[in-house]
Amino acid sequence: DGGITQSPKYLFRKEGQNVTLSCEQNLNHDAMYWYRQDPGQGLRLIYYSQIVNDFQKGDIAEGYSVSREKKESFPLTVTSAQKNPTAFYLCASTPRVWGANVLTFGAGSRLTVL
Amino acid sequence: SQQGEEDPQALSIQEGENATMNCSYKTSINNLQWYRQNSGRGLVHLILIRSNEREKHSGRLRVTLDTSKKSSSLLITASRAADTASYFCATAFPAQGAQKLVFGQGTRLTINP
Numbered sequence: 001d002g003g004i005t006q007s008p009k010y011l012f013r014k015e016g017q018n019v020t021l022s023c024e025q026n027l028n029h030d031a032m033y034w035y036r037q038d039p040g041q042g043l044r045l046i047y048y049s050q051i052v053n054d055f056q057k058g059d060i061a062e063g064y065s066v067s068r069e070k071k072e073s074f075p076l077t078v079t080s081a082q083k084n085p086t087a088f089y090l091c092a093s094t095p096r097v098w099g100a101n102v103l104t105f106g107a108g109s110r111l112t113v114l
Numbered sequence: 115s116q117q118g119e120e121d122p123q124a125l126s127i128q129e130g131e132n133a134t135m136n137c138s139y140k141t142s143i144n145n146l147q148w149y150r151q152n153s154g155r156g157l158v159h160l161i162l163i164r165s166n167e168r169e170k171h172s173g174r175l176r177v178t179l180d181t182s183k184k185s186s187s188l189l190i191t192a193s194r195a196a197d198t199a200s201y202f203c204a205t206a207f208p209a210q211g212a213q214k215l216v217f218g219q220g221t222r223l224t225i226n227p
Contacts, residue, residue: 004156031212042118042202042217043157058213090156094212101212102147103204105156 002027004106006091011111013078013085021076021109023091029104031097032074036060037088037108046089049074050097078111086113118146118203118218126224133190135221137203138183146179146186147204151220157202160188193225 004025013019025032031050035043045058049068063082068074078085088110092103121136137146145164149157163170163179163186170177176189190197200220207214 006156033213040123040219042219045213048213056213088154092156097211097213099211101145101206101215102159102162103149103157103212103215105158107156108154110154 004091004093004104006089006106006109009107009109011109013111013113015113016080018077018079019085019111021078021089021091021111023074023076023106024072025074025091025093025104025106026072027093027095027104028071029093029095030071031094032068033092033094033103034058034064034066034074034076035090035092037090043090046076048097085111087111118205118216120201120203120218120221122221123219124222124224126226127193129193129195129225129227131193133193133197133223133225135188135201135223136185137187137205137218138185139203139205139216140184142208143181144206144208144210146177147206147215148175148177148186148188149202149204149217151200151202153199160201190223193223195225195227197223198225199223 007022033048034046047066049055065077091106118139147162148160151157202220203218204215
């Protein structure tokens with residue numbers, strides 16, 4: 001079955017450490033997205049990518065970095081510069097950014113800073 | 115802010131009753147979408163209604179859109195315990211891609227057996 005796989009599901013980090021969240025899709029979608037979800041809030045866009053080797057900042061990119069070396073993969077690194085990284089992170093994709101904007105989501109990764 | 119606002123924030127009903135959730139927004143939209151999120155999971159797309167549509171059905175779901183009032187409602191009929199989840203509206207804007215989808219804060223629905 002086609003879908004988006006996020007790993008790990010749970011991750012604990014000490015302050016000052018970088019961590020990388022994995023996102024892999026086999027939907028042949030061009031566009032991929034990373035969202036952050038905090039309790040009682042809607043989703044906020046961190047980064048998105050329309051095509052391999054290209055990505056754009058979203059609304060809350062500070063303290064995060066991404067890469068898009070393969071169409072299927074869009075890993076997110078939460079750096080030590082992110083002041084409040086404890087959150088639920090969701091990866092999503094669409095066939096393309098323009099014209100088809102129904103998102104398919106992964107199951108999420110919960111990051112906790114100790 | 116263009117953010118959609120959802121009402122109520124939480125809703126608890128008995129199994130078999132209907133559940134209604136509302137979403138309001140501030141600027142003209144291209145379409146409005148509803149998503150469902152089970153606790154600790156990703157969001158799942160339920161239904162999309164375009165700005166030129168007034169009502170749409172999918173199984174036990176009924177979505178209405180009133181562009182004059184800039185509001186939408188999601189009705190779940192004959193609720194089941196399995197409908198317990200958070201429901202989010204997301205608004206898409208004219209000439210904007212998926213990266214500009216704006217999500218509301220969600221309605222947490224609890225169906226009591």
